[in-house]
Every structure is written in C-alpha cells, then in structure tokens.
Amino acid sequence: MLVICDGMGDRVEREFGNETPLGFAKTPTFDRLASAGSVGLMDPISPGVRPGSDYATTALLGYDPRVCYMGRGGLEAAGAGIDLSPGDVAFRCNFSTVDDDLTVIDRRAGRIERGTIEIAETIRKIQPKGIKGLKIDFRATVAHRGVLIFRGRGFSRMVSDVDPHVTGVKILKCEPLDDSTAAKRTAAAVNDFVTQSFNVLKNHRVNVERIGERKRPANIVLTRGAGTLPPFKPLLELYGMSVACVAAVALVKGVCRIAGAELIAAEGATGGLDTNYEGKARAALKALENHDLVILHVKAPDVASHDGDFKKKASVIERIDEAVGKILPSLDASSTYVLVTADHATPVSVRDHAGNPVPLLINGPGVPSSKVSKFSENAASRGNLGRLHGLDLMPVISDYLGKAKKLGF
Amino acid sequence: MLVICDGMGDRVEREFGNETPLGFAKTPTFDRLASAGSVGLMDPISPGVRPGSDYATTALLGYDPRVCYMGRGGLEAAGAGIDLSPGDVAFRCNFSTVDDDLTVIDRRAGRIERGTIEIAETIRKIQPKGIKGLKIDFRATVAHRGVLIFRGRGFSRMVSDVDPHVTGVKILKCEPLDDSTAAKRTAAAVNDFVTQSFNVLKNHRVNVERIGERKRPANIVLTRGAGTLPPFKPLLELYGMSVACVAAVALVKGVCRIAGAELIAAEGATGGLDTNYEGKARAALKALENHDLVILHVKAPDVASHDGDFKKKASVIERIDEAVGKILPSLDASSTYVLVTADHATPVSVRDHAGNPVPLLINGPGVPSSKVSKFSENAASRGNLGRLHGLDLMPVISDYLGKAKKLGF
Numbered sequence: 001m002l003v004i005c006d007g008m009g010d011r012v013e014r015e016f017g018n019e020t021p022l023g024f025a026k027t028p029t030f031d032r033l034a035s036a037g038s039v040g041l042m043d044p045i046s047p048g049v050r051p052g053s054d055y056a057t058t059a060l061l062g063y064d065p066r067v068c069y070m071g072r073g074g075l076e077a078a079g080a081g082i083d084l085s086p087g088d089v090a091f092r093c094n095f096s097t098v099d100d101d102l103t104v105i106d107r108r109a110g111r112i113e114r115g116t117i118e119i120a121e122t123i124r125k126i127q128p129k130g131i132k133g134l135k136i137d138f139r140a141t142v143a144h145r146g147v148l149i150f151r152g153r154g155f156s157r158m159v160s161d162v163d164p165h166v167t168g169v170k171i172l173k174c175e176p177l178d179d180s181t182a183a184k185r186t187a188a189a190v191n192d193f194v195t196q197s198f199n200v201l202k203n204h205r206v207n208v209e210r211i212g213e214r215k216r217p218a219n220i221v222l223t224r225g226a227g228t229l230p231p232f233k234p235l236l237e238l239y240g241m242s243v244a245c246v247a248a249v250a251l252v253k254g255v256c257r258i259a260g261a262e263l264i265a266a267e268g269a270t271g272g273l274d275t276n277y278e279g280k281a282r283a284a285l286k287a288l289e290n291h292d293l294v295i296l297h298v299k300a301p302d303v304a305s306h307d308g309d310f311k312k313k314a315s316v317i318e319r320i321d322e323a324v325g326k327i328l329p330s331l332d333a334s335s336t337y338v339l340v341t342a343d344h345a346t347p348v349s350v351r352d353h354a355g356n357p358v359p360l361l362i363n364g365p366g367v368p369s370s371k372v373s374k375f376s377e378n379a380a381s382r383g384n385l386g387r388l389h390g391l392d393l394m395p396v397i398s399d400y401l402g403k404a405k406k407l408g409f
Numbered sequence: 410m411l412v413i414c415d416g417m418g419d420r421v422e423r424e425f426g427n428e429t430p431l432g433f434a435k436t437p438t439f440d441r442l443a444s445a446g447s448v449g450l451m452d453p454i455s456p457g458v459r460p461g462s463d464y465a466t467t468a469l470l471g472y473d474p475r476v477c478y479m480g481r482g483g484l485e486a487a488g489a490g491i492d493l494s495p496g497d498v499a500f501r502c503n504f505s506t507v508d509d510d511l512t513v514i515d516r517r518a519g520r521i522e523r524g525t526i527e528i529a530e531t532i533r534k535i536q537p538k539g540i541k542g543l544k545i546d547f548r549a550t551v552a553h554r555g556v557l558i559f560r561g562r563g564f565s566r567m568v569s570d571v572d573p574h575v576t577g578v579k580i581l582k583c584e585p586l587d588d589s590t591a592a593k594r595t596a597a598a599v600n601d602f603v604t605q606s607f608n609v610l611k612n613h614r615v616n617v618e619r620i621g622e623r624k625r626p627a628n629i630v631l632t633r634g635a636g637t638l639p640p641f642k643p644l645l646e647l648y649g650m651s652v653a654c655v656a657a658v659a660l661v662k663g664v665c666r667i668a669g670a671e672l673i674a675a676e677g678a679t680g681g682l683d684t685n686y687e688g689k690a691r692a693a694l695k696a697l698e699n700h701d702l703v704i705l706h707v708k709a710p711d712v713a714s715h716d717g718d719f720k721k722k723a724s725v726i727e728r729i730d731e732a733v734g735k736i737l738p739s740l741d742a743s744s745t746y747v748l749v750t751a752d753h754a755t756p757v758s759v760r761d762h763a764g765n766p767v768p769l770l771i772n773g774p775g776v777p778s779s780k781v782s783k784f785s786e787n788a789a790s791r792g793n794l795g796r797l798h799g800l801d802l803m804p805v806i807s808d809y810l811g812k813a814k815k816l817g818f
Contacts, residue, residue: 409660
C-alpha cells in the first residue's frame with residue numbers, strides 16, 4: 001500500500017520548534033512504521049524542481065514527465081472517465097461569469113452546482129466555424145468544472161489558456177504556442193468555441209433561472225490546460241504489478257487510469273479537508289485483496305497547505321495517520337509493504353508547491369530498520385534510505401514485491 | 410584494488426538479528442577498512458532495478474548498460490578469449506541431451522567434461538543451408554558450455570533462445586525479436602544450425618562412447634543469449650587507468666577484456682564456493698605492481714545466495730575478508746585505495762538478483778573516516794558516502810588515483 005499525502009512535504013518553521021507539520025503532528029502509526037522500516041528523502045523530479053500535481057503524480061507512477069508530459073487536459077479527461085484517442089486534445093474548463101465586454105466577474109460562476117448537465121448538452125452542439133473534421137465533445141464534471149475535447153486529426157495541445165486565472169480582466173485570446181498549422185488551427189477553433197459558448201449561454205434557461213435567484217450565471221466556458229493522452233505503457237507491463245487507486249481528485253484518478261490502474265470509489269471521499277479518511281483507508285484495504293499495489297491518495301494536506309495553515313495541516317496528517325492505524329492490524333505484516341510519502345512539498349510558508357524533497361517511509365519484510373523515533377522531514381533527511389527520485393518509487397516497490405523483471409542475465 | 414563480491418548485497422533477516430549475511434559475518438579486515446574509510450550504498454543501475462550480472466558488471470565498469478548493452482553472447486565470447494568483429498553475433502551454448510523428438514532430457518549433457526574439443530571440431534563444420542555469407546565459428550569453453558559465433562554481415566542479436574531453460578519440454582524454435590531482415594535471417598540460420606548439430610552429434614564417436622559408459626550424450630547444441638560486441642571505449646582512454654582483472658567467470662572476464670583490461674589467471678580460481686580465495690588475492694596483489702586498478706572478482710557469495718543459504722553466504726564473505734586481510738600488509742597504505750562492494754544484491758530470501766542497493770567501502774589516502782564499527786548494509790545506509798550509482802564507481806576511483814580528465818577549464 002502506497003499512501004500519498006498530497007503536498008505533505010514542508011519546510012521547518014522556527015515557531016514550531018524547527019519542525020514541519022509532519023514533524024509537529026502526533027503520528028504514532030507512521031512513527032512505528034518508520035522506526036521498523038526505512039526512511040529517506042525523495043525528490044519528486046530532482047532537487048529544487050517545483051512540480052505541479054500532474055507532473056509529480058506522473059513521476060511517482062514511474063513515467064518521466066520530462067519526456068511524456070502531455071499537458072493537464074488529457075489527465076483530467078481520463079479522471080472524469082472520458083476515453084481519449086491519440087490525436088484528441090482535451091481542455092480543462094470552468095463555467096464562468098463574464099459581463100458583456102467578456103470581463104471575468106467570477107471564474108467559478110458562483111460555484112454553480114445544479115444545471116451543469118443541461119448546459120453541457122447545449123455546449124456539445126457548438127461547431128466552430130471553418131474548422132473541418134472537428135468533433136466537439138464536452139462533459140460537466142464536478143460543480144463549475146468541465147472538460148472540452150477536440151476529437152479529430154490535426155489539432156495540437158500547444159495553445160494558450162483562455163482563462164486569465166484572475167477576475168476583473170478580459171478573457172484571453174487562445175494563442176498558438178508553436179509555429180505548427182495544428183496549433184494555429186486549434187487556437188482559432190478554441191476562440192470561436194468560447195465566443196459561441198457565450199452566445200448560447202447568456203440567455204440559457206439555466207442562467208435565466210440563476211439570475212432570477214440572484215446567482216451568477218454560467219454564461220461562458222473558459223478553457224485552460226490543453227493536453228493529449230500521455231503515452232503511458234500499463235504499470236502491469238512495466239512493473240508486473242496490478243494496481244488500484246483510491247483517490248478523489250480527478251487529476252490523480254486520470255494519471256492512474258491511463259497507467260492501467262483500477263479506480264476504486266470510497267464513500268465520502270471528497271478531495272477536501274472533510275473527506276472520509278477512514279472510509280478511504282478501508283477501501284484501500286479491500287482493494288489489496290485483489291491487487292498487488294494499492295495507491296491511497298489523500299488531497300487534504302495540500303488543501304491546508306494552500307491555506308497556509310500549519311496547525312490545520314498537522315491535524316489532517318494526524319487524521320491520515322489515524323486512518324492508516326485503523327486498517328494496519330488487518331494487513332499481513334509478513335507479506336505486506338506499506339509506504340508513506342507525498343507527491344510534492346507544499347510549504348505552508350509558500351502556500352504553493354515547492355521544490356523541496358518529501359519524506360518517504362518503506363515498511364515491510366526485509367526492509368532495514370531506521371530506528372527513528374518520529375516520521376518527519378528531519379528524521380528522513382538522516383534516514384537509511386538516502387535520497388531517491390520520484391521515478392525510483394515504482395521500481396523499488398516492484399522489486400520488493402518480487403515482480404521486477406531482471407535486465408540482462 | 411576493487412574487490413567485487415558477486416551478489417553480496419542482501420536484505421535483513423529477522424532470525425539473524427535484522428542483519429544481512431555481510432552484517433552477520435565476522436569481517437575484521439573489511440570492518441577496519443570501512444571504519445578508517447568511507448561507506449555508503451550503491452545502486453548498480455538505479456534504486457529497485459534488478460540487474461543481471463552482465464548488466465551490473467557493465468555499469469560498474471562505467472558503461473551505461475541502458476545504452477550499450479548488446480546481449481550476453483558477445484561478453485561470454487570475449488571471456489572465452491574469442492575476438493569478435495563488429496557485426497558478428499555470438500551465442501552462449503550448452504551441449505545438451507535430447508531424445509529423438511528433440512525433448513530436452515539434460516540441459517548439460519551429464520555435465521560432460523571430456524571430448525568437447527572433438528565435438529566442437531565437428532560443430533564448426535556445420536554450414537546452415539541457404540544462408541549466404543555466413544561463417545560459423547564454435548568453441549567449447551568449460552564443461553558443457555560453448556560459444557557459437559555467426560561471422561559475417563547482415564545478422565542480428567535480436568533473436569530468441571532455442572534452449573527452453575527447463576527439461577521435459579521440446580527445444581524452442583529461434584524466433585526473430587524484431588521485424589528486421591537480419592533477425593529473420595539469423596533465426597533461420599540458428600534453427601538450421603541446431604537441427605544439423607543434432608544430426609552430426611547423435612552418432613558422434615564421443616557420444617557412442619558416452620552411451621557405452623551409460624553417460625548422457627552431448628547430442629545437440631542449444632543456443633541462448635545472442636549478443637554482439639558492445640561499443641566500449643577502453644578504460645585507459647576513458648579514465649586514464651590501466652586495469653587488470655582477476656576473475657573466474659567468463660562473463661566478467663569478457664566485460665573486462667572488451668573494456669581493455671588485462672585478464673590475470675589465478676591458480677585454483679573456479680568461480681565456485683571452493684575457489685582459491687587467497688590465490689586470487691595474491692594474483693591481484695601481484696597485478697597491482699604494474700596496473701593502476703586491479704579488479705578482484707569473487708563469484709562465491711552469489712552461488713551461496715542462489716542456494717538460499719544465509720550462513721554459507723556469511724562464511725564465504727568471511728573467506729574473502731580473510732584473503733584480503735592476508736595481502737593488506739603488503740599494500741602501500743600511503744598510495745593504495747581499496748574498495749569493497751558487490752555487483753548487485755542477491756538476497757538469500759529471494760535466491761535471485763534483486764534491486765536493492767549494495768554496500769560500498771572506499772579506503773585510502775584522503776578518504777574521510779566513517780568510524781562505523783562493522784561493514785554492513787545497515788552501516789552503509791547511514792554511512793558518509795551517501796548513495797551512489799554503479800556508473801559513479803570508475804570516475805570516483807579514477808579521481809582518487811589522480812587519473813581523471815578535467816572537463817572544461
């Protein structure tokens with residue numbers, strides 16, 4: 001079982017005794033696993049490199065993102081259960097609120113919850129003008145979020161975002177990011193699509209109703225993160241492991257799904273601070289019955305990190321520790337390996353991802369004891385694993401599980 | 410002097426006090442060298458990656474096997490003293506015993522010892538039908554082992570094994586492993602060669618005699634591990650070091666020979682548990698008189714590992730320690746560096762190569778003291794060298810010897 005605590009890695013804070021949130025948190029389960037097992041540091045990419053969640057998750061699953069990163073859109077689409085074909089370009093989208101000048105008033109359209117399925121049906125009928133062989137697909141996912149897919153040949157992910165990422169400014173024009181005909185054609189199609197989305201949504205039934213309720217209308221679709229299907233060979237083929245993933249975040253689910261992992265739903269998993277920690281751990285426990293590797297991903301530490309809340313972050317780490325502690329007695333210690341790590345550091349002092357290494361613990365048969373008293377970045381930096389790269393994680397797990405192929409004779 | 414204890418790396422075993430065979434063994438010489446010198450972990454390739462002996466030895470000599478690995482055959486041929494030209498394809502072969510249906514009865518033909526030179530003369534005359542420009546070469550090496558070489562142009566190492574690696578099944582058909590004409594042509598030639606080997610050997614004089622003595626006949630040649638000459642630049646050119654190698658295993662001798670090392674014979678060196686440990690160490694000592702680097706390779710720990718025998722493995726490590734201890738007083742400590750490591754881990758619990766890192770010690774002038782009390786994987790994991798890669802070894806040695814080229818100004 002690989003427990004990925006999203007954004008758990010942090011920097012030491014003087015006012016908390018030169019400890020990180022993990023070092024400050026009471027984590028008796030992690031500490032026990034760390035002491036009997038090995039601990040060390042892991043650079044998701046390489047020292048000092050700041051990875052986004054897509055980049056980091058790609059690396060931790062053993063795919064070098066410097067080679068095979070294809071943008072966020074394809075990962076999000078896969079996480080929403082949409083199958084992409086090679087050549088399709090997918091975009092993350094927000095339903096947003098703009099005024100008549102196309103100035104952004106609310107990037108999340110009042111965090112719209114209902115009516116998005118109906119809006120998506122309207123959107124799906126848009127046909128950008130003068131672009132031959134383009135088939136539009138569109139899905140509403142969670143709340144204000146959606147995925148736009150350009151199906152067909154001759155489109156490119158090398159185009160810029162329409163979403164300006166801030167309010168009070170005009171929407172951006174989608175621009176080609178290289179000189180290819182495909183990028184120019186894709187940018188033209190995106191711009192026409194966005195304009196048409198405003199035309200068909202401004203007086204849409206759902207929005208008329210929202211305005212009547214003094215809610216912000218979802219009167220435009222703003223695109224960003226264009227991406228294609230990354231060329232991942234299945235984890236089973238690469239590392240001999242059948243893999244399951246318990247995660248709430250679409251992006252993580254997407255990376256896992258493209259890697260051939262089975263996505264396991266857990267009741268009450270939200271991707272937020274209020275997630276059902278124990279429910280997710282129990283779902284992972286059950287998935288271990290018929291998978292070689294189960295990835296348990298918890299988003300909450302990253303959420304607390306982006307809020308810059310040290311104590312909140314420590315407390316959600318404690319909740320993950322507690323949840324893992326609940327299922328630990330049900331695992332066969334003679335044959336089960338438990339790993340705890342983070343996909344990247346999100347220091348509360350930075351409120352964003354940083355390039356620091358993350359702590360890693362590996363517990364299981366034949367793994368040397370670190371004898372550390374606490375699982376923390378401080379202890380891991382003096383640990384008995386040394387310093388690994390994110391790309392090392394799958395080979396190390398596959399080797400301990402006896403699934404790794406021998407290279408040569 | 411670089412002492413490579415084949416397969417010495419291991420995992421901790423609970424019943425031996427959470428120690429590995431090296432940690433459990435009494436190794437006063439290694440311990441003294443480790444305490445006064447530096448210790449750390451080394452991943453032969455990278456963490457978790459399981460290397461074969463060919464792959465690992467290639468890496469330790471400073472050649473990236475992910476780039477320049479060309480199969481086992483070329484290395485074995487070189488180890489048997491055969492010169493290959495670029496384009497030649499070499500195969501490891503066994504003299505085996507099959508029945509009339511070509512079902513394998515004994516892959517080693519009753520471990521045949523005598524008569525193989527005579528058999529090889531017959532084999533060398535085989536000319537596969539319909540294959541133009543192919544010159545067959547064949548050498549009997551040790552016991553049931555031989556090397557087949559296809560000399561000429563337009564042949565490929567990308568073909569499968571005829572040897573099924575188990576008994577009781579039919580021999581395999583050699584298949585091309587890619588779409589090239591060369592691979593198809595090579596596979597056809599191999600299949601015809603193997604069939605002809607059965608035809609000329611079944612009633613061969615040596616076999617008629619063996620059958621009379623109720624021994625299994627060497628009535629077929631089974632091929633495997635097709636390979637070509639790897640593109641190694643000489644170690645002298647790359648690292649400025651003249652190198653000698655004391656080894657019994659053909660594969661290790663082959664890698665060293667292609668790298669430009671002088672092969673030094675040691676009396677009683679067998680590649681087995683019964684090897685002449687002290688004789689090999691004394692041969693290494695002598696070779697140090699006129700070489701910058703001497704590699705002393707001992708196969709025995711790997712043999713004990715494949716047998717799954719923890720105590721046997723510990724005891725052969727003790728014998729290597731003792732042999733090194735015998736020659737140590739004859740080395741000039743003010744100018745000599747002694748390194749002890751393994752080419753890969755072969756945990757006794759796995760009985761095969763694994764992806765764990767191996768311990769490494771470096772002792773010599775200017776090397777910082779680790780002050781560890783015991784040379785072991787546990788001590789090395791907390792050592793003062795950190796965690797290196799196999800490819801780092803030659804540059805580190807070359808640098809301490811003052812032979813490394815400066816890159817840039």
